[in-house]
Amino acid sequence: MDYKPKIIAFLCNWCSYTGADLAGTSRMKYKPNVRAIRLMCSGRVEPAFVIDAFRKGADGVLICGCHPGDCHYHEGNYKCLRRYHLLKKYIHQMGIETARLKLEWISASEGKQYSELVNSFTETITELGPCKIKETMDVLT
Amino acid sequence: MENSKPKLNLAVYWAAACGGCCVSVLDVHEKLFDVVAAANLVFWPIALDVKYSDVEAMPDGFIDVTLFNGAVRNTENEHMARLLRKKSKVLVAYGSCAHLGGIPGLANLSTREEIFKRVYDECESTVNPDQLRPLTVSSVGEGSLTLPEFYNDVRSLGQVTAVDYYLPGCPPQTERLLEVFMAIVSGASLPPAGSVIGASGKAQCDECTRLKSENKQISRFLRPYEIYDDGITCFLEQGVICLGPATRAGCGVRCVKGNAPCRGCYGPLEDVKDPGSRMMSAISSVIDAREAEEIEKIVENLVDPAGTFYRFSIPSAMIRRKVL
Numbered sequence: 001m002d003y004k005p006k007i008i009a010f011l012c013n014w015c016s017y018t019g020a021d022l023a024g025t026s027r028m029k030y031k032p033n034v035r036a037i038r039l040m041c042s043g044r045v046e047p048a049f050v051i052d053a054f055r056k057g058a059d060g061v062l063i064c065g066c067h068p069g070d071c072h073y074h075e076g077n078y079k080c081l082r083r084y085h086l087l088k089k090y091i092h093q094m095g096i097e098t099a100r101l102k103l104e105w106i107s108a109s110e111g112k113q114y115s116e117l118v119n120s121f122t123e124t125i126t127e128l129g130p131c132k133i134k135e136t137m138d139v140l141t
Numbered sequence: 142m143e144n145s146k147p148k149l150n151l152a153v154y155w156a157a158a159c160g161g162c163c164v165s166v167l168d169v170h171e172k173l174f175d176v177v178a179a180a181n182l183v184f185w186p187i188a189l190d191v192k193y194s195d196v197e198a199m200p201d202g203f204i205d206v207t208l209f210n211g212a213v214r215n216t217e218n219e220h221m222a223r224l225l226r227k228k229s230k231v232l233v234a235y236g237s238c239a240h241l242g243g244i245p246g247l248a249n250l251s252t253r254e255e256i257f258k259r260v261y262d263e264c265e266s267t268v269n270p271d272q273l274r275p276l277t278v279s280s281v282g283e284g285s286l287t288l289p290e291f292y293n294d295v296r297s298l299g300q301v302t303a304v305d306y307y308l309p310g311c312p313p314q315t316e317r318l319l320e321v322f323m324a325i326v327s328g329a330s331l332p333p334a335g336s337v338i339g340a341s342g343k344a345q346c347d348e349c350t351r352l353k354s355e356n357k358q359i360s361r362f363l364r365p366y367e368i369y370d371d372g373i374t375c376f377l378e379q380g381v382i383c384l385g386p387a388t389r390a391g392c393g394v395r396c397v398k399g400n401a402p403c404r405g406c407y408g409p410l411e412d413v414k415d416p417g418s419r420m421m422s423a424i425s426s427v428i429d430a431r432e433a434e435e436i437e438k439i440v441e442n443l444v445d446p447a448g449t450f451y452r453f454s455i456p457s458a459m460i461r462r463k464v465l
Contacts, residue, residue, distance in 0.1 A: 047421045048422075051460055068431065081433060082425040085433070085436045086443065090417075095463045096464060133460060136462065136465045
């Protein structure tokens with residue numbers, strides 16, 4: 001059977017979700033593996049959200065926010081960027097490949113970039129194969 | 142002392158623990174007389190010669206209160222956890238290891254095989270030319286000898302059996318234990334089962350007296366020995382990681398009063414699902430940089446995020462062990 005990776009995307013309301021929406025309304029075709037979750041700001045993405053996604057079986061997590069300087073709340077995307085770097089280090093320690101977590105800036109006009117990002121990220125995750133964290137957590141050894 | 146009430150039966154047990162929790166019970170000092178006036182100590186391996194078979198012979202629910210300290214890392218720990226659950230009316234997870242997995246829980250960053258290899262083959266002080274390993278069963282002339290089986294995963298007490306109360310701390314403050322004990326003796330109404338007792342609902346920072354300003358910015362993470370601590374300013378503002386913002390108060394900010402940053406032994410605040418991620422979230426938002434490369438350089442300084450932010454809580458975290 002073909003492996004179909006599960007990817008969770010946290011998209012900020014003001015730029016990235018609108019960008020993803022633009023990809024849709026412009027009828028761009030892209031891979032169907034991403035489940036988008038809309039948040040008010042990428043700064044709202046708590047590390048626990050990402051950890052929970054992996055724990056529950058996500059093979060990859062994508063976080064998208066406004067470009068630096070464009071945050072609707074001024075600072076949110078910078079906070080997200082800092083958390084992202086620390087979180088990457090933590091998941092690496094727990095044995096999750098860091099390539100499974102990605103942060104990209106997508107503006108409201110970047111529908112094309114969003115669809116390309118989804119395609120390339122899906123490809124990366126397909127190459128990596130299923131994430132083993134859920135399997136490890138579900139069995140007591 | 143006049144006492145018409147029947148005495149309580151009290152037990153204290155250690156599983157995968159260092160012994161510090163038992164010592165914290167002894168730290169009641171002369172109040173021990175009040176304790177023994179109100180309770181019979183029926184089982185306490187560090188102090189009394191009572192055998193496991195004696196506990197097995199007790200009727201179910203015979204023990205009123207058991208203070209169980211230590212994590213569960215082998216078959217013996219698990220057997221005693223289940224046995225004491227059956228024999229006790231109130232089972233208290235006493236200390237960080239029973240509460241969250243504690244320091245033994247850091248073993249979840251390795252596997253059993255890695256641990257055995259380090260201890261029995263590689264360790265600098267190990268001389269083991271025959272590469273002997275402990276066996277769970279070995280046959281000798283007189284019959285077979287057994288050792289407890291060592292698990293791959295370390296668990297907290299609550300992950301093995303139902304726990305009535307959690308008393309956090311590494312070790313718990315003896316004063317808190319006395320308060321809880323006296324409350325049980327006096328027959329005061331107890332909080333609902335599953336509660337954390339002997340601790341506050343607030344964060345450490347609420348009780349900490351160090352000076353804090355609004356403007357926290359960290360451009361380099363420092364180890365305590367790298368700063369000249371002035372004894373007054375918030376550790377975070379001096380660049381030292383202090384887990385105060387994400388840790389439950391109740392210890393009386395002991396470490397900070399001793400000029401050491403909080404390490405988080407009292408565990409997460411109420412309703413926090415993942416202990417360390419809250420602190421990761423808080424600490425990374427005060428990193429004083431906006432460029433990815435700069436941030437990466439600062440984070441590089443933080444050598445061991447799992448061991449720092451989940452020092453006492455890996456088995457209770459959402460990711461409770463390293464991927465196998």
